[in-house]
Amino acid sequence: MATSRGFFVRLVRYAESRKNLTGSVCGLAGVGITLTGAAGSLWPLVVAGLYAAGALIAPPERPDTPHFPGAGEQLEALRADFATLRTYLAEVELPPATRERLDSFESLVEALLEPGWVSDPDHLHVLARAVRQDVPEAVDTFVRTRWWSRFNPGTEAPESHLERQLAALHEEATAIAGALRDAEAIRQEIHTRYVEERGN
Template sequence: MATSNPVLGYLESRKNLAGCACGLAGVGLTLTGAAGSLWPVVVAGLYGAGALIAPPERTPPPPFPDPAGQLDALRADLATLRAYLAEVELPSAAEGRLTELDSLLEALLEPGWVSDPEQLRVLARAVRQDVPEAVDAFVRSRWWTRVVPGSEPPERHLECQLTALHGEAAAIADTLREAEVRRQETHTRYLEDRGR
């Protein structure tokens, strides 16, 4: 139990408790007469030895959220992203691609599907960084294209970016589908072997 007072912290520490236990053994030796007239040195020495051999205090790891908690936060971030995207004017082709990506992300973020940390990282990066950055870069580039006509249309880059992000999410969906197919096949083999 951690405390802000260092004296109380030491009194509750493993080192002090181990020292006290060994010191009590020294008191026991004194009561049996084995320590003789040097009993204070024996008790203090055993306390010190116990404090030295006790394991050090361990700082607990930070309480990072489990995959389910990460998914809850990611779903909340997806809702925030949707609110942002609802206010942005996008070309119809990019909007259609974004709708496909949004549907795929929503399906992947349903509870019980994604638990692999790497897959969670890819989805989090898509929701929290890649999609907002792609849309924001499009909006900024579109403004400059209107001011300086004749440059490459930003719609093309946005569509390419959304296609790449859809590909990453689709790869995760394919991996999950293949895992479920293998699970189903394994269960079929198990039931067929059990029936023999």
């Protein structure tokens, strides 16, 4: 059953191929020659020969170029993942200082993920890694460690590690914001120069 289906798929694929279409056009030309009487009794060979010649000269089949999501599509997917992350983070119990640091980070990422700002692939990668990997892992590790630390008091508070991780992630996001600010400043300066020089 699978073999016959595979044969049918290959047959349909060949029927739609450039080789078959070009060969068919040339074969129709052979039929036209036959109708004029020029082919005589050899008309089947003429039609078959022209079909074969057309199939041979047809350009090769090219597979479709794969589609990869552009910056806009990546940003939309990242925004959706960030919304999912925020729902998760809202349910996690955190100390007030840690929650404040996390809220600050969330606000910065939310601003960066607004449409029209981040389009650089490297910046998108940094934000995607933070949203999809770094923050969930840091918070989950904190929750697990905090639970076990109740049985082993006197060790380093797990929130100190979480705060250090959030500080490093905040620094990465701040660097992206700084790059965007610098780019906009340069753009504004160039436009100012253009407007001023246009009048001269």
